[in-house]
Structures are given as C-alpha cells and as structure tokens.
Amino acid sequence: MKKISYLILLITVVISSCTEEIDLDLKHTAPMLVVEGFITTDTMTHYVRLTKSGDFFADVQMPGIKGAKVSIFDGERNYEMIESENLPGFYLTDDNYHGIPGRTYHLKIENVDINEDGIKETYTAESYLNPVTNVDSIKLEYEDTWELWKVLLYAKEPDRDTIDYYMFSLIVNDTLYTDQLTEVTIADDRFLDGNYANGVWVHSIYINYDEDDLVPGDTVTLRMSGISPEFFDYVMALQEETRTKIPLFSGPPANLPGNISDGALGYFTAFSNSYGSIIFTGEK
Secondary structure, three states: OHHHHHHHHHHHHHHHHOOOOOOOOOOOOOOOEEEEEEEEOOOOOOEEEEEEOOOOOOOOOOOEOOOOEEEEEOOOOEEEOEEOOOOOOEEEOOOOOOOOOOOEEEEEEEEEOOOOOOOOEEEEEEEEOOOOOOOOEEEEEEEOOOOEEEEEEEEEOOOOOOOOEEEEEEEEOOEEOOOOOOOOEEEEOOOOOOOEEEEEEEEEEEOOOOOOOOOOOOEEEEEEEEEOHHHHHHHHHHHHHHOOOOOOOOOOOOOOOOOOOOOOEEEEEEEEEEEEEEEOOOOO
16 A cells, blocks of 8 residues: 555656646737649649638638739740639649649749738749659559558659659549648658569558448549659658657647748649559459
C-alpha cells in the first residue's frame, strides 16, 4: 500500500508540475494572398485560384479575390487567364491549353490590394515543367494485413544525372480518388535510377466497408507526374504539417514554404503526366 501511495503522489506531482496557463493572442492577423495553381501536359482547362488568408480560429471559407489580372508566360507566349463568372477567385485557361515539357512557366498576378492600403500589388512565381516517363501498366494486389489494395507500377525509369521526383495520384472511373495533396504519394528515384520499376508499390486503396469505394468493373487509373524538387519539398512539408504529430507535444504548425513572391502563401507549379489504367475485378 505504501508503494501505491507513493506512486499516486508522484503522478499527482508530475501532472501538477506540467500545468501552465498560456494566453494565446490569435484573434487577428494581417491578410495575405493565397495562391493555388497548376499547369500540366494534359489538354484541359487549367486554373489559378486566388484567396485571402484568415485568422487561426476563423470558421468560414476564405473569400476568392475578384478583379485580378492573371497571366502565364512560357517563354514564347503570354497567356491572359479569364476570371470565372461562377467560381469567385478562379482564373481559367481555355479547354485546349496544355503545358510543354522543357519550358519554364512564369505566373504574374496584378491589380490586387490584399492589405487594402490603396496601392495595387504584383506577385510572381515560376516553375520548370519536367518530363515524365510513360507508364507501361499497373496492377492491383490485395494486402490482407492492412486490408487494402496495393497499386503496383510498371515503367522504365530514365537514366539521368539528376534526381527525378514523382507524384502519384489515383482516379476511380471519372472521379479523382486522391483529390487533395495530403492524399497523394511522392517519391524520388534514388533507389531506382535508370532501372525498370517492376511492380513497385506506389499507392494504396483502402477498403471502406461502409461505402462502395471500389467495386468490380470500376476503372482504376494511376496518374504519374514528373514534379520539381521544390514542389516535392512543398508537398512533403504539407503532409508533415497535416498529419498526427509524434510525439504529441511536437513543434507548433507553421506556414508552408511556398514559391509566390512578396510573402504570399501557396504554390504555383508545372508538371508532366502519364497514365496507366486497369479494370478492377475484385479477385484477391
């Protein structure tokens, strides 16, 4: 009983010694421009989205920025994007637009006044569009231990002097399964450089018994993107900040290191895409 009493006393002392009242003044922060934009090799409507940052505890969607002038220069042509009439803050290309590997894409944002001081601001960013190897095929393999389907890649990895960086996304039928950057997987070619990816596990589809996420007859498509090392670092930092911290009392979250000038948040990037598809049969 003495040992138990000492143990209870020790726990009480430890808990009370760890208690400290902290007053966090997080009521208001100066607004900043937030940019989200992608240019890919797919022929489609591309967009750049402009919003304002909000306070830490703000529980509302941040408004889109209207009336900006947004343009993209690829070294040969300057393309002025059109402001969407239905989606505030979205600036669009036409549906025939596509990026070209080997070009550097320069984003320019003008005619905005984020801090509302009456002076118009200009923001810029740039991204080199890297090529990507072709996907030969993909395969689905069931992993019973974790109750998921492994997506396996078959492709020839280029033999280059530089390190190649990749992002893998999934499409089920016509719906993007990984519709946020927190859900994609990223990798480099340090252990595969110049060799054949002979069934490399690059993504997963988890079994959800409450919803029919995957049923026989569905088409599963893997999108393999050749991304820049800077965007690789950005996605890695984003995923680290949004996942559970271990240990529990790790450092506080912080703004991500984007590539927009003058202290703006977010990222503008360009990348190549290649695809591989398979029909899901459900056979394990």
